[in-house]
Amino acid sequence: MISVGLLLLAWELYATYSGIKSTTLPAPSRVFEQAMLNREALVDNAIPTIRATLIGFAFSLSAAFALSMLVDFFRPLRRALFPVFIVSQTLPLVAIAPLVVLWFGFGLMPKIMLVALVTFFPMLVALVQGYEATEAEIGQMLRAMGAGRWRVFLLARLPSALPYFFAGLRISITYAVVGAIFAEYAGAAKGLGIYMLNAKNNFRPDLVLAAVGVSAALTLTLFGLTVLLQRLAMPWERAAGQHPAGTGPWR
Amino acid sequence: MSRLELRHVRKAFGRLDVLADISLSVGAGEFVSMLGPSGAGKSTLFQLLTGAQHGEGEMFFDGTPLDDHGRHFAFMPQRDALMPWRRILDNTTLGLEVQGIRRKAARARVAPLFAEFGLAGFERHFPAQLSGGMRQRAALLRTVVQERDMLLLDEPFGALDALTRTAMQRWLEQMWRRHRWTALLITHDVREAVFLSDRIYVLSARPACIVREIKVPLPRPRSLGGADALQTSAIEAEILDILLNPEPNPHSSKGHDHD
Structure with missing residues (x-):
């Protein structure tokens, strides 16, 4: 917080006293002022971005979950599919975004697809790695108890993957916002991305930065939500921090 | 009447012989230990019993051959899991x-x-x-x-500190006296084996075979000191001697030659 404050202060001083034009580098105070003046337009454009982010992310999450299970049950699939997914991650978003818009139009669809494209693979890797992290002895014990593969998956592999899942979720949710904005940048009726593009073309860097501020706030909020979700879903994580009970002769 | 009986059980992973020749039996209400050096393949034997691995040889429970769905064992792994x-x-x-x-x-x-x-x-x-x-x-x-029907205990106290381990051994002995579980314990701790067991199978290094079967006639409840201390330490010394001065393993040379 302090570092962000100092940075903003330095920026403010430089923009005010260096004589640089506000159409080149507006001071933070001006950005904030303009953001307030244009708040209706900003909110209006943030809503489609949020919608694209959440729907796209939900899609990619479902797909990653389904595929991670498939890959966990049929190991050879992993070697067949992973190269394709890895290649999908090397596609430059700059090149692919306009193409997706060209193919699927200016609606919600291309945004959802791009968000899914950037978030699917990190989530899939996190889940698959999480299943692998299951303690081997827990698996052996469950099988000795008579549990089949499906029971072992539900009772051991899935819960073991939770920390990995949430680590992936935290990273992916930030990618998701960037992916949505990129898709809008390539073409949209409304959205933070197209708002930034228009502001830039109108020589209004203050409004570009205001939109950047909104997207940053959006990303932080979503990030905070994943942290909160993890706390609720994994109560034993916090319990682990407390002192172990039972000292003395019983140990 | 023995509940569990193994006859000439062998197991190899690829070309690595892990279990060379294991024959043993565990009677009803008997506490038996398998004692051997680390990495001797003791845990592999439990994997055969629980059906996680398949080996050669014969395994019987109450006189009928063990198959995969014969769920006779409750298994306690090395770490608490x-x-x-x-x-x-x-x-x-x-x-x-x-x-x-x-x-x-x-x-x-x-x-x-x-x-x-x-x-x-x-x-x-x-x-x-x-x-x-x-x-x-x-x-x-x-x-x-x-x-x-039977407990399989795989070095249950291996990860504990020495004091806690001793306390747990006393506690387990007391619990066993009350419940008389049929139990097979894997351990590399000589004192633990002598303190808890009715009988001990001493295993060789890999490929594991049984080099000696030792009866522990000490009265229960077992104690750490007292009247039986001399006899206890005599048994412990005998086992240590077997483990530290091994006779040439007849199976280890075979394992390398026959390819």
Whole structure:
């Protein structure tokens, strides 16, 4: 917080006293002022971005979950599919975004697809790695108890993957916002991305930065939500921090 | 009448012979140990028994051949293998749940045993909140409530500090006297084996075969000092001598030559 404050202060001083034009580098105070003046337009454009982010992310999450299970049950699939997914991650978003818009139009669809494209693979890797992290002895014990593969998956592999899942979720949710904005940048009726593009073309860097501020706030909020979700879903994580009970002769 | 009987059991992973020739028996209500150096393949034997691996040789339980679905054993792995995300109560009911018993009924069956296992008041705790000794007792509770014919204990106290381990051995001996479980214990701790067992099979280094069967005629309850101390240390010395001055392993040369 302090570092962000100092940075903003330095920026403010430089923009005010260096004589640089506000159409080149507006001071933070001006950005904030303009953001307030244009708040209706900003909110209006943030809503489609949020919608694209959440729907796209939900899609990619479902797909990653389904595929991670498939890959966990049929190991050879992993070697067949992973190269394709890895290649999908090397596609430059700059090149692919306009193409997706060209193919699927200016609606919600291309945004959802791009968000899914950037978030699917990190989530899939996190889940698959999480299943692998299951303690081997827990698996052996469950099988000795008579549990089949499906029971072992539900009772051991899935819960073991939770920390990995949430680590992936935290990273992916930030990618998701960037992916949505990129898709809008390539073409949209409304959205933070197209708002930034228009502001830039109108020589209004203050409004570009205001939109950047909104997207940053959006990303932080979503990030905070994943942290909160993890706390609720994994109560034993916090319990682990407390002192172990039972000292003395019983140990 | 022996419950578990193994005849000439062998197991190799690829070209690596792990178990060369294991023949042993465990009688009803008998506490038997398999004692051998680390990495001798003791745990592999448990994997054969629980059906996780398949080997050669014959395995019988109550006179009938062991197959994969013959669920005779309750297995306690080396580390406690408690699930960090389950509370202690739900960890101990795990085996019952897998057997298809409803959670509520399973809890009702486990709950009265918490006091005996020194875990009363910790039902709602997570494993990470418990000490090593308590975790091992929870793991043993999870194992015995399955009410299988026989317990397989794989170095259950190996990860504990020396003092806790001794306390746990005394506690287990006391529990065994009360319940008379049929049990097979894997360990590399000579004192532990002598303190707990009726009989001990001493294993060679890999590929493992049984080099000696030793009866432990010491009276129960076992004690660490007292009248039996001399006899105890004599047995311990005998076993240590076997382990530290091994005769040439007849199987180890065979393992390398026959290819």
